[in-house]
Amino acid sequence: MYAPERHQEILDRARADGRVEVAGLATDLQVTPETVRRDLSVLERQGLVRRVHGGAIPVERLGLEPGVAVREGLLSAEKARIAKLALEEVPEDGSILLDAGTTTVRLAEMLPADRPLSVVTHSLPVASLLAARPATTVHLVGGTVRGRTLAAVGPWALRELHDVQVDVAFVGTNGLSVERGLTTPDLAEAAVKRALVHAGRKVVVLADHTKVGRDDFARVVGLDEVDVVITDSGVDPELADRLGEAGPLVVRA
Missing domain, CATH: 1.10.10.10 (Winged helix-like DNA-binding domain superfamily/Winged helix DNA-binding domain)
Structure with missing residues (x-):
């Protein structure tokens, strides 16, 4: 090894x-x-x-949370497979929401450049990546930027997301369990993630296998508000089955 x-x-x-x-x-x-x-x-x-x-x-x-630079280097192949599978959930011509996170950045990188899409995001890396694409309209949610995740949070972000509804919301998470649903270490981040979920007609969670079965400090939403969970083949089969029994479709990349 x-x-x-x-x-x-x-x-x-x-x-x-x-x-x-x-x-x-x-x-x-x-x-x-x-x-x-x-x-x-x-x-x-x-x-x-x-x-x-x-x-x-x-x-x-x-109660600590790794920064973006650290997380980008972890499980790179697994995140790429998850993002590739998530492309199947992207509409041909419509609107999507991309949460902050290293896996959602991978998805942003893979979005077809010629597909007309409206993309809502509170992630600075995602907005920076997509802003120059002529076929993509980027709506950047404002707020207080968390240095650890490079995501806008706080009252401004929540007010802007309140008026938004998209075809598909792609959401990341730090923890994912049957008991508590989606969780994250930060309360402000959890509030914005909750608003992201409520803004999507369809909610797709992107979570590598290290997130499954884990609980963090702040709860986002329960699994009853999630339509699809895309994880990787390293997930414990029993945990994946339990997630599926709780409601969402569980897909392994």
Whole structure:
């Protein structure tokens, strides 16, 4: 196993179990404890875990949220597959809403440049990516920009989204579970995501497998308000089945 694969395995375990221990990882991954400690140091420098005595805890458990630059490099292939599958939900000529997030940015990159679309977004990266396309009309939602996600939040954003309705809303999430639905670490971000969901005639959630089965601090909406969940093949089959039983169509890329 190469170092990047090992790092992803350690991160997945930390998020699934709430923490990881050096001794257990060394045994399971068949490497020395020193190698595991170096791996944890790398993940800590990337802002993904916090080292503790004998192991590490994912930052999400500490109420922390990785920044955009960190998240862009994670699960790149999985996010690309999710975005490609999400293209099937984009209307030929209509309106869509793109949430902030690295997977929605991938979807924005893949949108056909010649397709006439109205795109509503509160994401600075998404707006910047699409603004120069002649066939695309970009409606940028204003507000207070969160440096961690580069997304506009707050009362201004909520007021503008109140007057919007689109054909399809593509929404990201930090956590996705049967019990609490969509969740995210920040209350202001959760409020805007909720408004995004309510603005879509159809709601499609884009979430890689590390988000499924996780709960974060602030609840967005329940699964009863979601039409489709697109995740990747790494999702636990039992969790995927439980999500589907709760209402939305679950598709694995």
